Amino acid sequence: MRAVATVLLMVTATPASVLGRWQQDLQAGKTVADTEWRKSVDGLGVQLLLIDDEEAFLKEWTTTPESHVAMVKSVSRVKRGAVLTAVIVFSGCGRPNGNCDATVDFTVLGPDGSVHGDVRGAAAWSGPAPKPGIVVLGGAHLQMRIDRTRQLGEYTVHGTLRESHSKREVISPSASRSSNSAAA
Secondary structure: OOOEEEEEEEEOOOOHHHHHHHHHHHHOOOOOOOOOOEEEEOOEEEEEEEEOOHHHHHHHHHHOOOOOOOOOOOOOEEEOOOEEEEEEEEEOOOOOOOEEEEEEEEEEEOOOOOEEEEEEEEEEEEEEOOOOOOOEEEEEEEEEEOOOOOOOOEEEEEEEEEEOOOOOEEEOOOOEEEEEEEEO
């Protein structure tokens, strides 16, 4: 009998209904409180999502009206070697009729707290500010794979969005804590 290694993910990433509610509240002009999924600083709201099918997610995100919220599939198990993608969604960047220039840092921490991936200053958005009340997808994506050389245990993904003109910085909640285990 051969043991198969899997990565178990306890995803704190947002279900689609929570993303949809966030956008509805923004469009209604409501103040949106921080949650375990989303954080904000002075109106700049940020959320980190972990996607197991980037192509399908991006197709839905880019081919539907901006009022539509893409389906975010919660991941519970991932086989060792599968590719996962971390993305940032955000709202409130830039001034109305102005520009939004934002960067994102992604950090992946291993079970022992060591850094397994670190991307700094990736372009999240550069250009006209998104419409108020709309949750947008950042342009920077981090792909990761837990391969045979990686230690078994919990992995954590962090994202930090920085907006240059206002100097606002939001550290998103972790998108996942992953546990590796061997299953027969």
